[in-house]
Amino acid sequence: MSRTIKGGESFVLFPVGKKRFALAAGAVTELAKPDRLQSFPQTTRLLAGVLLRRGRIVPVCDVAPLLVGPDAPARKFFLIANRNFGPSKEWTAVPVTGECELVNAELLPVTGKLPKYVTGLLSLADEIVEVLDLDLLNAAEGAA
Amino acid sequence: MILFSVGGTTFAISAAAVEEIRGVSGLVPLRTGYLHAKFSKFKYKLERDGRTYFVVDSNAHFHILPTRHDRLLMLRNRPAAILVDAIDRMTEISSLQALPRAFNGEERIWYRGLAVLKDAVVPVVDPDSFLTKAESTVLNAASGKVSIARGAVAG
Numbered sequence: 001m002s003r004t005i006k007g008g009e010s011f012v013l014f015p016v017g018k019k020r021f022a023l024a025a026g027a028v029t030e031l032a033k034p035d036r037l038q039s040f041p042q043t044t045r046l047l048a049g050v051l052l053r054r055g056r057i058v059p060v061c062d063v064a065p066l067l068v069g070p071d072a073p074a075r076k077f078f079l080i081a082n083r084n085f086g087p088s089k090e091w092t093a094v095p096v097t098g099e100c101e102l103v104n105a106e107l108l109p110v111t112g113k114l115p116k117y118v119t120g121l122l123s124l125a126d127e128i129v130e131v132l133d134l135d136l137l138n139a140a141e142g143a144a
Numbered sequence: 145m146i147l148f149s150v151g152g153t154t155f156a157i158s159a160a161a162v163e164e165i166r167g168v169s170g171l172v173p174l175r176t177g178y179l180h181a182k183f184s185k186f187k188y189k190l191e192r193d194g195r196t197y198f199v200v201d202s203n204a205h206f207h208i209l210p211t212r213h214d215r216l217l218m219l220r221n222r223p224a225a226i227l228v229d230a231i232d233r234m235t236e237i238s239s240l241q242a243l244p245r246a247f248n249g250e251e252r253i254w255y256r257g258l259a260v261l262k263d264a265v266v267p268v269v270d271p272d273s274f275l276t277k278a279e280s281t282v283l284n285a286a287s288g289k290v291s292i293a294r295g296a297v298a299g
Binding site: 040041043044045047055059083085090092138 | 206207244245246248249251254258263264265267
């Protein structure tokens with residue numbers, strides 16, 4: 001499903017529990033069905049394991065506990081987005097709890113005290129959605 | 145590659161890095177309590193052919209809960225052996241993928257990369273990560289050849 005606000009940019013809205021967040025659509029590669037999360041010992045914060053997607057090993061970055069706390073409901077899908085590592089990019093799978101939505105909306109500046117990984121806000125008909133920067137989000141958690 | 149399991153996870157190690165696979169008899173407890181906490185993974189030593197092998201508890205190495213160890217992987221050209229739960233099998237791995245850069249913790253030291261075996265992702269361990277030269281020096285000293293002040297080596 002998608003909707004348009006004249007003159008805006010494209011974002012992918014994704015639910016985590018009762019709240020929705022957004023990523024710039026340009027950073028999103030695909031929404032994947034539930035897949036087999038494979039885990040092995042590692043110590044990186046937020047990383048839950050890896051997925052195998054078309055022969056590529058994709059790290060899974062579970063941001064739900066950071067965004068909505070430890071009681072986030074079961075994640076149903078994986079939103080696959082690009083993360084920047086210097087000049088190159090790498091796929092990262094973000095578990096989400098429901099269907100995603102593509103919207104075209106104006107990015108509003110952050111107001112109030114929000115984490116640095118919130119880079120803007122979307123004012124939709126019935127909600128304000130925080131737009132996230134995955135790189136800053138991981139950096140913030142890594143520094144915690 | 146040799147596939148082995150620890151705590152329910154399957155790992156791979158280059159067969160060329162393994163001198164011998166044996167049972168866990170003959171291990172002598174190693175007292176490392178007065179050394180830096182990172183030495184707590186060295187639980188035993190094994191004397192063999194005039195050489196001392198320091199035995200690594202792989203659960204402690206990977207920071208996972210204890211499990212029952214039934215096999216010992218003695219590493220080639222290193223004075224180290226690894227306690228593991230079981231040996232799975234030997235297999236060929238055609239390609240090794242780099243660890244995704246999203247991983248930025250100790251796993252970057254532990255693993256040479258990741259391999260895919262029938263839709264399963266298997267971490268390929270770096271044999272050098274179990275015992276560094278610095279750790280070997282400290283453990284040799286701690287074994288009685290040289291006295292070491294408490295906390296002298298923490299890095």
